[in-house]
Structure formats: C-alpha cells, structure tokens
Amino acid sequence: MMPEKTLPPQEEYQMDLDLLDLLKKIISFKTVAPPGSNYREIVDWLVPVFQEMGFATRRMVMPQEVFASRCQDSRLEGDRFNLKADLDLGADKTLVIYAHLDVVPAEGAWDTDPFQAVQKEGRIYGRGVSDCKGSIAALIAALRSLLKTGRTRYNLSVLLTTDEEVGGYSGLCYLTDLGEVKGDMMLCMDGFCDDVVIGSNGIITWEATVHGRSAHSGSSFLGINAVERSIPVMQALMSLKKEVQSRRSAVPSSSALEAMGMKSLKPMLNITMINGGVKENIVPDRCTLRGDRRVIPEESMEEAMQELESALKPLEAQMELKFYPGYPPMSVNPDHPWVSEVREAVQRGMGFYPRLSGAQGSLDQAYATEKTGIPTCVFGVGRQLESNIHGLNENVRATDLMGFARFLIELLQA
Numbered sequence: 001m002m003p004e005k006t007l008p009p010q011e012e013y014q015m016d017l018d019l020l021d022l023l024k025k026i027i028s029f030k031t032v033a034p035p036g037s038n039y040r041e042i043v044d045w046l047v048p049v050f051q052e053m054g055f056a057t058r059r060m061v062m063p064q065e066v067f068a069s070r071c072q073d074s075r076l077e078g079d080r081f082n083l084k085a086d087l088d089l090g091a092d093k094t095l096v097i098y099a100h101l102d103v104v105p106a107e108g109a110w111d112t113d114p115f116q117a118v119q120k121e122g123r124i125y126g127r128g129v130s131d132c133k134g135s136i137a138a139l140i141a142a143l144r145s146l147l148k149t150g151r152t153r154y155n156l157s158v159l160l161t162t163d164e165e166v167g168g169y170s171g172l173c174y175l176t177d178l179g180e181v182k183g184d185m186m187l188c189m190d191g192f193c194d195d196v197v198i199g200s201n202g203i204i205t206w207e208a209t210v211h212g213r214s215a216h217s218g219s220s221f222l223g224i225n226a227v228e229r230s231i232p233v234m235q236a237l238m239s240l241k242k243e244v245q246s247r248r249s250a251v252p253s254s255s256a257l258e259a260m261g262m263k264s265l266k267p268m269l270n271i272t273m274i275n276g277g278v279k280e281n282i283v284p285d286r287c288t289l290r291g292d293r294r295v296i297p298e299e300s301m302e303e304a305m306q307e308l309e310s311a312l313k314p315l316e317a318q319m320e321l322k323f324y325p326g327y328p329p330m331s332v333n334p335d336h337p338w339v340s341e342v343r344e345a346v347q348r349g350m351g352f353y354p355r356l357s358g359a360q361g362s363l364d365q366a367y368a369t370e371k372t373g374i375p376t377c378v379f380g381v382g383r384q385l386e387s388n389i390h391g392l393n394e395n396v397r398a399t400d401l402m403g404f405a406r407f408l409i410e411l412l413q414a
C-alpha cells in the first residue's frame, strides 16, 4: 500500500538525480582515516549546503591539546573539523542525526576509481558509498526535497564527524563530551539497511607481557623462558574464553548471523597477537600476548576487566596486564516508541518491516548513547553481506540508496 504523504513522482525523480550528484561530490573528498585528511575541505563544502536549507552551522574543530591527549595514534595528522548543523523550528522534540565523514583507505585493485562514485548494473561503487557517505547524500537530498515545500516534524541536529574508522576518540566522542549531543532521540546512519540496530558490543583491548630471563639455549636451565611461560597464561585465557563465550545477550544478532544459526549477541575473548623471542638459540626474556574482549550489553566493561585480571592472578608474579577500554556496549529498549517510529518509516519508505538486531562489533555511537541516554536507532544504506564495506569495490544498491532517502522523508516530514 502506498503511503499518503509520499512525494509526487516528478519530485522523487528530482530527488534521485540530486542524490546521485551529491554522492559523487561527497565521495570525491578523500577523507581517508588514518591519517584523517580533507576534513576541512569537506566541512567547508557542507556548510553552505546546510545553510541554504536554513540550518545554523558550526565548524567544531577538536583543539590540539584534546587531540594530543585523547587521540594518541601516530598515524593521525591534521585538523579534526566536525560539523554541527541545527534546524530549530520550535518543534517539541529534537532529533539528532549522526554520520561520520571519514572512510577507510582504498588500497588494492579496485575495478573503478574508489574516489569517483561510479554507477553500473544497479549499483554505485566507491569508497564510502555504504559506510557511510551514501547516507549523508541521501539525508541532504531528502531534506532539500522536503524543505522546498514543507517542514520537518522535529527540530534537527545533524552531526557529521571525524575519525570513526580509527576506533578511538572520534569527533562524536568529542562533541558528546562538549555536551553538544542534545536531543530527544537519535538516528545513527552508520549502519546497514538489513536491520534496525539497537544494540552493540563494547570492546576492551588487552595486552599481557610475560617476563623471563635470557640465556644461551644450550644451558637454558640458567634462564627463564618467557615464551614457554606464556603457555599457562594462554591456557588460563582459553578456559576463561570458554566461560565467557557460553554467555548470551538478550539482544538478537544481525540477520546475517542469524542465518548462520547465531540467535543473539555473544561476548568474545580473543588472543589475536603473540610476539616473543629474538633467535632460536636464545632463551627469550619477554613474550607479549594481545587480544580483545567483546562485552555484551548485560556485562560491564569494569567487570570484564576484573574477570580477566582474576583469571590471570595466580600467574601475576611473572607478568603484567594492561587494558585499553574502547567503546562501551549499547542497548536500547526495543519497546521505546522511537524504535517503532523508525521501523514504520522504513516500512513506508523502503517497503519492508525491518528486524531489530545488535552488532557484534562496537560503535562510537555507543559512547554518545551511554553518556547522553538518548534512545538511538542505527540504520544505514549498505547491506551486510553484499556491500563489501572496508573491502575492494565497496558498493551500494541504487534502490537502497534511494529507498533510504524515502525512509528519511517518511521519518522527517511533518
């Protein structure tokens, strides 16, 4: 059944043309992170685009001292330009809409130029078309079309920010700490269109350094072998892994994982790196193990760290353990009216009623949601199993991109 308030066909056609032009332009900015380049250029281009639609815009640059203390990543350089664009219509409620401006590097043998959005066989190819510049282009096209004749149902606060792909203290984290993420509900466009995501896992990176004493391996009994000493550490971690990974969250897993038999979010403990030894005939004096712990919404970051610490406690004398906590887990009440509102707008705009799910990975959105308590839905333009996000030939279905603009119209129109 066609919704009542859909745009007239000629207006939809204009919006689609506008959307493709916008996407081409946005993809052409090489906002690759790391290092995080061209943030100033893309924000300078976006400012008049939002101003012409009546938004008040602010360029919010992360101060050097904040960058130096919070983003300790030697691969990053340049200024962190974020954009905050507000449209205050005196409505009762304010909707915060978020997407990130950066993309991962586009190395390898692409079939097309990754920084030109190229349309072929029903898809558009380019770095960031799915993650998540396509959603930014769709947002602008939808707003232009809506605001030409009408108004939006809510005041809008659009946040287009830096360094999500780096995984650390992103522009969204910075705006959150400034108190600039303000509203009644939030739409994070850094997602897929397979499901509406209302939960995600938190992430803690850990590092265990096992110490020994070096010696000639011919008389290895004179030294202490740090590599061999790491074995009981790994065994302790593997038994904890078994325990951790037997837990389940109440948040359902994504459609893609559900199809593989995984019903709900699952915590993880992984050993992913090992580094030790200098030569075959030297007893190694040090071995470093690294990995991560994925934390489901029912667990706490603090408890997960304590649990790991206690598992290794009996071996403490010979090792040091360090934690680098990243984004927290996120969980939004599935019965919140905002969640139904988003799902119904998807139904009207894209023609299907989406499942609710959670992400095994972690999101900078979770940081904002935890600190502000604003109910959040994550929904974007790509498809989990076919858009090849972060890979070669990243793409988006043209119908999804245009459907996403229609979803936004359904969600936003007064």
Ligand SMILES: [Zn+2]
Pocket (backbone or CB within 6 Å): 100, 131, 132, 164, 190, 191
């Ligand atoms: Zn993303």
